Amino acid sequence: MAQFIQQVINGLNVGSIYALIALGYTMVYGIVKLINFAHGDILMIGAYFGFFALATFNVPFGLALVVSMILCALVGMTIDRLAYKPLRNAPRISALITALGMSMLLQNLFRLLFGAQPRRMPAVIALKRIEIAPGIAISNLAIITILLSVGLMLLLEFIVKKTKTGKAMRAVSEDKSAAKLMGVNVDKTISITFAIGSALGAVGGLLYAINYYQVEPYMGMMPGLKAFVAAVLGGIGVIPGAMLGGFVIGLIETLTKGYVSTTWADAFVFGILIIVLIFKPAGILGKNTREKV
Amino acid sequence: MLKVENLNVYYGAIHALKGLSFEVNKGEIVTLIGANGAGKTTTLHTVSGLLKPTEGSISLMDKTITGVEAHKILGMGMAQVPEGRRVFAKMTVQENLEMGAFLRTDKAEIEESYENIYRKFPRLKERRKQLAGTMSGGEQQMLAMGRALMSKPDILLMDEPSMGLAPILVKEIFDTIVEVNKQGVTVLLVEQNAHMALSIADRAYVLETGKIVLEGNAKELLDHEDVKKAYLG
Ligand SMILES: Nc1ncnc2c1ncn2[C@@H]1O[C@H](COP(=O)(O)OP(=O)(O)O)[C@@H](O)[C@H]1O
Numbered sequence: 082m083a084q085f086i087q088q089v090i091n092g093l094n095v096g097s098i099y100a101l102i103a104l105g106y107t108m109v110y111g112i113v114k115l116i117n118f119a120h121g122d123i124l125m126i127g128a129y130f131g132f133f134a135l136a137t138f139n140v141p142f143g144l145a146l147v148v149s150m151i152l153c154a155l156v157g158m159t160i161d162r163l164a165y166k167p168l169r170n171a172p173r174i175s176a177l178i179t180a181l182g183m184s185m186l187l188q189n190l191f192r193l194l195f196g197a198q199p200r201r202m203p204a205v206i207a208l209k210r211i212e213i214a215p216g217i218a219i220s221n222l223a224i225i226t227i228l229l230s231v232g233l234m235l236l237l238e239f240i241v242k243k244t245k246t247g248k249a250m251r252a253v254s255e256d257k258s259a260a261k262l263m264g265v266n267v268d269k270t271i272s273i274t275f276a277i278g279s280a281l282g283a284v285g286g287l288l289y290a291i292n293y294y295q296v297e298p299y300m301g302m303m304p305g306l307k308a309f310v311a312a313v314l315g316g317i318g319v320i321p322g323a324m325l326g327g328f329v330i331g332l333i334e335t336l337t338k339g340y341v342s343t344t345w346a347d348a349f350v351f352g353i354l355i356i357v358l359i360f361k362p363a364g365i366l367g368k369n370t371r372e373k374v
Numbered sequence: 375m376l377k378v379e380n381l382n383v384y385y386g387a388i389h390a391l392k393g394l395s396f397e398v399n400k401g402e403i404v405t406l407i408g409a410n411g412a413g414k415t416t417t418l419h420t421v422s423g424l425l426k427p428t429e430g431s432i433s434l435m436d437k438t439i440t441g442v443e444a445h446k447i448l449g450m451g452m453a454q455v456p457e458g459r460r461v462f463a464k465m466t467v468q469e470n471l472e473m474g475a476f477l478r479t480d481k482a483e484i485e486e487s488y489e490n491i492y493r494k495f496p497r498l499k500e501r502r503k504q505l506a507g508t509m510s511g512g513e514q515q516m517l518a519m520g521r522a523l524m525s526k527p528d529i530l531l532m533d534e535p536s537m538g539l540a541p542i543l544v545k546e547i548f549d550t551i552v553e554v555n556k557q558g559v560t561v562l563l564v565e566q567n568a569h570m571a572l573s574i575a576d577r578a579y580v581l582e583t584g585k586i587v588l589e590g591n592a593k594e595l596l597d598h599e600d601v602k603k604a605y606l607g
């Protein structure tokens with residue numbers, strides 16, 4: 082039992098990171114119907130920004146986090162402006178291929194700039210294990226990771242539900258023309274969505290790098306892919322779905338590693354995705370609506 | 375109020391509007407009637423900036439608005455109730471009205487506007503927390519109208535508000551259009567339902583395949599032989 086609870090805690094820890102990253106996929110998909118494959122690399126970039134802030138400039142963790150979020154928001158907006166916006170009215174496959182290309186471009190750019198060698202993330206906080214019951218422990222880093230992720234998710238939920246910007250985002254994702262008729266600047270709203278999604282991705286990336294102690298140019302691929310699976314699992318375009326999907330994927334992964342086998346964990350994650358999609362093609366919280374043409 | 379001159383609009387090779395000109399004066403209800411595919415929606419979309427004309431000019435209260443981006447038009451005093459209502463289905467009734475007031479900053483007066491709209495459409499008030507997509511066609515039409523009025527427009531464009539509604543609801547909507555007009559809002563009403571539209575309008579234009587073929591006093595057009603034959607059956 083203790084081992085099971087321990088696994089659940091570990092699952093929530095990685096799951097919260099996946100959830101943060103999944104939000105970026107789902108928000109962008111919700112508003113421009115694009116699977117932004119470069120989002121995984123945004124988290125890599127966020128990790129690098131955080132790494133340099135922490136290792137080179139020795140700033141406190143909170144400041145590194147904020148700097149990384151702001152810079153990634155700018156990067157995300159810029160990518161949209163340069164690469165995706167010109168294709169807004171083109172067939173969807175064009176933007177999708179562009180996103181794949183953007184992903185490779187970013188990976189190779191960072192390899193060129195900083196080398197393929199992983200760099201060691203400095204220890205941000207003195208790692209402490211807190212024993213909550215016999216055989217069950219949680220590290221202070223895991224607590225920070227989970228609290229920070231959940232806090233940001235609640236903040237996002239508040240922004241989307243209650244603020245003017247959030248309402249504009251929802252209106253644009255439903256009907257761009259109608260939103261324009263309400264005076265909403267659609268381009269600006271899409272930019273803001275990329276900015277928010279990328280900032281959350283930066284947090285996910287930095288937390289991931291701290292939890293695994295390193296940064297490298299290809300580090301975004303696996304967590305990016307799993308977060309994408311989480312977004313699809315929860316129902317792509319549905320914000321609470323991405324959060325739920327992230328935690329579900331995190332739990333499946335850790336429990337498989339704990340009880341079945343380490344090598345099979347990824348196969349289980351993708352297997353679950355396939356099974357869920359067979360029974361609920363729109364994802365756990367997605368609505369099975371036919372798409373408008 | 376609104377003046378359109380020599381408007382030419384293409385969809386690729388399709389010449390949808392062929393030198394359209396019309397005018398709406400302050401305080402009027404003007405209707406643009408025409409069969410399905412005549413170019414009514416294209417006209418409204420062009421006037422509100424969703425489509426760019428190849429040629430022609432549009433002016434609103436003596437300001438040229440040709441080529442102005444769609445999201446800037448509302449702030450200049452022109453609101454539109456689009457064809458098919460286009461309410462935000464996954465937002466509540468109240469949130470849809472809030473979207474209508476998106477550009478307004480006068481908080482206290484916005485509250486007053488909500489009350490005004492809810493007084494006009496009591497059914498919306500009962501359903502203020504309901505998702506707009508779950509309401510009936512008539513209720514959605516009222517919501518689309520309320521949403522447009524939340525911006526306090528000088529001129530309101532309406533695209534086939536009677537579409538798909540039972541006659542009793544059509545009457546209710548049209549009564550509201552007259553009431554709104556009496557309160558000082560100029561109205562441009564696009565309709566296939568020529569009889570209803572002509573009966574409340576001051577002036578009318580008849581649109582056929584992208585061209586105005588007839589114009590005049592609405593009551594006179596109601597008795598016009600060609601109009602009777604083509605649109606009033
Ligand atoms: N998006 C579009 N692409 C191509 N042709 C269109 C499009 N929208 C409308 N049309 C054509 O333009 C003409 C006018 O259409 P529309 O303005 O919708 O007419 P109405 O509103 O009077 O029914 C029609 O021939 C229609 O087929």
Ligand SMILES: [Mg+2]
Nearest residue numbers: 414415416457
């Ligand atoms: Mg039409």
